[in-house]
Amino acid sequence: MSPPAVRLRGLTKIYRVPVRGAGVREALRSLVRRETREVPAVRGVDFEVAPGEIVGFLGPNGAGKTTTLKMLAGLLHPTSGEAHVLGFVPAQRERAFLEQITLVMGQRNQLAWDIPVLDSFDRNRAIYGLEASDYRRTIDELTELLELGELLPKPVRNLSLGERMKCEVALSLLHHPKVLFLDEPTIGLDVTMQRRIRTFVREHNRRTGAAVLLTSHYMADVEALCPRVILIHHGEILFDGARTALVDRFSSEKTLVVDLGVADATADLSRYGTVVARDGARVTLRVAKAETPAVTGQLLANHPVQDLTVEDPSIEDVIDEVFREQRLAPE
Amino acid sequence: MRFLRLFLVFTRLGALSDLAYRANFWFQVFESLLNLGAALALVALVFSQTDQVAGWRLEEMAALLGVYFLVLGVLSMVIAPSLTRFMEDVQLGNLDLMLTKPADAQLLVSIQEVRIWKVVDVVLGLGLLGFSLARLGTQVGAAEAGGFGLALLAGAAIVYSLWLVLTTLCFWFIRIENIVMIFWSLYWAARWPVGMYPGWLRWTLTLVVPVAFAVTVPAEALSGRLGPATLVGALALAVFALAFSRWFWRVGLRHYSGASA
Numbered sequence: 001m002s003p004p005a006v007r008l009r010g011l012t013k014i015y016r017v018p019v020r021g022a023g024v025r026e027a028l029r030s031l032v033r034r035e036t037r038e039v040p041a042v043r044g045v046d047f048e049v050a051p052g053e054i055v056g057f058l059g060p061n062g063a064g065k066t067t068t069l070k071m072l073a074g075l076l077h078p079t080s081g082e083a084h085v086l087g088f089v090p091a092q093r094e095r096a097f098l099e100q101i102t103l104v105m106g107q108r109n110q111l112a113w114d115i116p117v118l119d120s121f122d123r124n125r126a127i128y129g130l131e132a133s134d135y136r137r138t139i140d141e142l143t144e145l146l147e148l149g150e151l152l153p154k155p156v157r158n159l160s161l162g163e164r165m166k167c168e169v170a171l172s173l174l175h176h177p178k179v180l181f182l183d184e185p186t187i188g189l190d191v192t193m194q195r196r197i198r199t200f201v202r203e204h205n206r207r208t209g210a211a212v213l214l215t216s217h218y219m220a221d222v223e224a225l226c227p228r229v230i231l232i233h234h235g236e237i238l239f240d241g242a243r244t245a246l247v248d249r250f251s252s253e254k255t256l257v258v259d260l261g262v263a264d265a266t267a268d269l270s271r272y273g274t275v276v277a278r279d280g281a282r283v284t285l286r287v288a289k290a291e292t293p294a295v296t297g298q299l300l301a302n303h304p305v306q307d308l309t310v311e312d313p314s315i316e317d318v319i320d321e322v323f324r325e326q327r328l329a330p331e
Numbered sequence: 332m333r334f335l336r337l338f339l340v341f342t343r344l345g346a347l348s349d350l351a352y353r354a355n356f357w358f359q360v361f362e363s364l365l366n367l368g369a370a371l372a373l374v375a376l377v378f379s380q381t382d383q384v385a386g387w388r389l390e391e392m393a394a395l396l397g398v399y400f401l402v403l404g405v406l407s408m409v410i411a412p413s414l415t416r417f418m419e420d421v422q423l424g425n426l427d428l429m430l431t432k433p434a435d436a437q438l439l440v441s442i443q444e445v446r447i448w449k450v451v452d453v454v455l456g457l458g459l460l461g462f463s464l465a466r467l468g469t470q471v472g473a474a475e476a477g478g479f480g481l482a483l484l485a486g487a488a489i490v491y492s493l494w495l496v497l498t499t500l501c502f503w504f505i506r507i508e509n510i511v512m513i514f515w516s517l518y519w520a521a522r523w524p525v526g527m528y529p530g531w532l533r534w535t536l537t538l539v540v541p542v543a544f545a546v547t548v549p550a551e552a553l554s555g556r557l558g559p560a561t562l563v564g565a566l567a568l569a570v571f572a573l574a575f576s577r578w579f580w581r582v583g584l585r586h587y588s589g590a591s592a
Contacts, residue, residue, distance in 0.1 A: 075430050077585060098433035110428045114348040126340040127434050129333070155351065 003087065005179050005211035006049035006072060010081035013042040013067050013235075041067040043235040044081060051178070054205055054212040056226030056243070060323055064235040065215045069181045072213070073103040085179055099128060102177040106187035109168055111156045117167045118152040121174060128175040135174065142170040145200055162193035169197060173204065182214040186221055198224045219316040233323055243315065251318045254292045256285040258299060259307035267303055281306075337434065338442050345445030359448040363400075367455050370396055370522055385527035387554070390466040392524075395550035397460030399522050402486065402545045404452030406518075410491055411511070412444040414498040418508060421501045426587065437580050441495065464553065471553060478552035478562055485562075485569035486545035492572035493540065495580060502583035514540060521546040544568065 019037045020030040042064040049055050059065050070076045071083055074090035074097065083090055088097035111120045125135050143149055146166045151159060159167065169185060182201070186194040202225055205212055216222060222229060222243065229246055231239040239246055255276070260267060265281040272295050273287035287295050292310060299305055349355060374396065378389045387395065417440040420426040429443075430436055464471055497510045517535070521542040525533050537543045544565050551557040 070427065073427075073431050075427050075587075093430070093436075095433045098431060101431065103428065103431045105427065108425055108428055110425075112344060112348065114351045115344055116347075119344055119347055123340055123344055124432075126337055127432050127439070 002051055004048040004084075005051045005053070005086060006047075006213065007084045008045050008047055008068075008072075008081070009083075011042060011045045011068065011071060011078050011083050012040070012080045013064075013071060013076060014079045015039045015041055040235055042071070042078075042232075045232070045235070045237055047230055047237065047240055049179075049211050049213055051211050052205070052209040053228065054202070054214065054226050056222040056229040057213055057215045057232065058222065058229055058319060059215075059232040063232045065232060066183055067235075068232070069103065069183050069213065069215065073101060073181050074098065075103075099175060100178045101181065102172040102175070102179075103181045104169055104172045104183065104185050106165070106184035109164065111164065111167055111171060113156050116153050116155055117148075117159075117171075120156070120167075121152075121171060124171055124174050130175060138174055138176070139170075142173065145203060146170055146196070162189045162196075165189060165193070165197065166200075169200065176208065176210075178208075178210050180210050180212045180214075182212060182216075184216055185214070186216060186218055194218060194220065195224075201225060219314065219319070223315060231319065231322060238322060247312045247315060247318050250322050251313050252289055253286050253313065254289055255311045255313055256287055256292070256295065256299070257307075257309045257311065258283045258285065258303075258305055261304055261306040263304045269299075269303075272299060333434075334438060337438065341442050342445045342447065346447045349447050356448050359451050363451040363455055366452075367396075367400060367459070370399075385524050386556075387524050387527075390463045391550070391554040393463035394460055394467070394553050395524060395546065396522060397456050397458075397463060398483070398550045398553075399546050400452050400456030400459060402456075402483075402490070403518070404449050404454075404456055405487065406490065406494075407452065408446055408449035409442055409444075410494050412446045413441050414494050415508075415511065416440075416444045418498050418501045421587070422505055430584075430587075436584065437495070437577065441491070467554070471555075475553055475555055478557050479549050482544075482549040482552045482557065482562060482565055485565040486549055488569040489541050489565075489572045490545045492569075492576035495576040499576075499580050499583040502586045514542075518542050524550070541568070 016036045019035050020026045071078050074093045077091045186197050229243050260281040273285040276286050277284040501507050517540040525536045525543040525547045
């Protein structure tokens with residue numbers, strides 16, 4: 001097996017943040033004496049990402065996702081532990097390392113505001129020292145995949161948010177990075193544009209074999225792209241494994257959708273499980289996983305069921321549940 | 332080579348940005364002419380009362396003003412806008428993306444923003460310099476010209492280092508836009524030869540905020556009053572300043588924690 005694209009061992013980042021009480025008096029006091037407090041953002045994180053793998057890196061706000069990505073991209077020095085990306089130590093920011101990675105942050109942009117997109121591309125071409133023919137070919141490819149044709153000659157200020165994001169993504173890939181760190185690349189985009197970016201990431205991964213570590217708040221991103229997910233909370237890893245295993249492991253219930261038909265539309269089904277929703281003759285039930293086969297049998301035997309489906313809860317619900325339990329659990 | 336290529340690309344992008352707002356060109360011409368006119372009027376006023384100011388004659392004084400505008404132009408064309416943008420980027424967290432680029436980060440932040448209309452100051456400065464040198468006539472030989480070139484380079488390096496050190500402080504203090512105002516208010520004083528100021532101010536302009544090296548010293552070279560000791564001193568200080576600011580920048584960068592996303 002080839003060596004991992006990304007490898008973390010006990011990676012830890014503790015921020016020192018200034019603290020001060022409220023009010024003018026305290027603010028004045030802090031002008032001379034600054035008190036700081038240590039805030040652990042990432043605590044002993046271990047994982048690996050294989051070349052060509054797409055991994056979803058999930059967690060609530062402030063869980064340590066971005067801090068981890070920043071350490072992997074060489075922006076932050078870890079407080080302790082170690083990170084290796086493509087065999088490099090990111091914090092050393094070696095040229096050969098930086099030439100092979102890219103970081104896309106949905107909330108930051110690097111396109112220059114007043115000039116056409118293509119000219120911003122030119123800047124990156126100079127910074128990365130890309131050869132003309134190769135550069136042209138890459139642009140053609142990206143233009144085709146992301147439908148950038150009309151956008152490239154426009155000044156960035158005339159683009160919509162979604163169009164801008166497409167260009168940002170293209171800009172970050174001009175140098176053929178082997179590892180992509182995508183920090184909420186679809187944030188704020190409409191559904192169509194999210195889907196476009198998603199399709200593109202998958203296609204790009206398939207064509208180039210680049211490893212992708214992706215954070216997102218949109219579960220659709222994760223479901224469409226990431227066979228494997230890593231959950232992080234309070235700076236620690238809660239789960240690392242197949243997306244489907246996550247649902248199996250953390251969810252103790254299944255969802256049954258029953259269509260009773262007109263004959264029995266008003267039947268009370270609450271004795272089978274928790275009724276979550278009721279829309280005419282369509283009833284949505286939540287049932288303990290172990291009892292699902294028995295309940296299904298009884299439903300079919302006792303009611304004139306027209307249609308019945310058994311579903312796993314959405315990954316969104318599962319993750320929400322995991323994090324809620326964690327919050328309740330004593331630290 | 333790489334530096335030159337990057338610099339050309341950034342200049343081109345700056346030109347494209349600025350060309351999008353053509354009116355700014357005319358405002359810049361107006362502002363620069365006004366500045367130059369006001370400075371010259373003041374000099375003319377002073378020299379209507381006397382032949383010399385701190386040993387400088389009218390033509391020499393005009394040459395000094397030429398250097399002043401030349402340095403001002405270069406500063407406000409590249410260094411000031413780039414490093415001001417750098418401070419904003421630290422505040423907003425945009426420096427992150429800059430740091431993922433495989434190029435020297437200090438170089439990138441120092442030349443990232445080029446305001447080409449400021450070239451007006453450079454042109455006016457050079458024009459005034461040429462005009463006053465012509466008036467001075469035979470005095471400027473090869474030695475003076477060489478000394479001038481070296482002194483100007485040393486002065487530019489010193490002023491750049493000062494800017495870099497001042498703006499690098501934002502890694503710790505985040506909001507320090509005011510810090511560069513200190514520089515501008517003292518640079519203003521460099522329109523006159525530092526020898527004319529009282530001791531404390533002269534020392535401030537030489538050692539604390541060493542704008543004297545950027546303007547007075549090169550102008551001294553042209554008017555033949557620059558001794559080799561001062562020139563060597565200026566060059567040594569320039570080397571030290573570049574090395575120190577580089578070291579300081581690296582310390583700051585290590586300290587950078589980014590704006591939280």
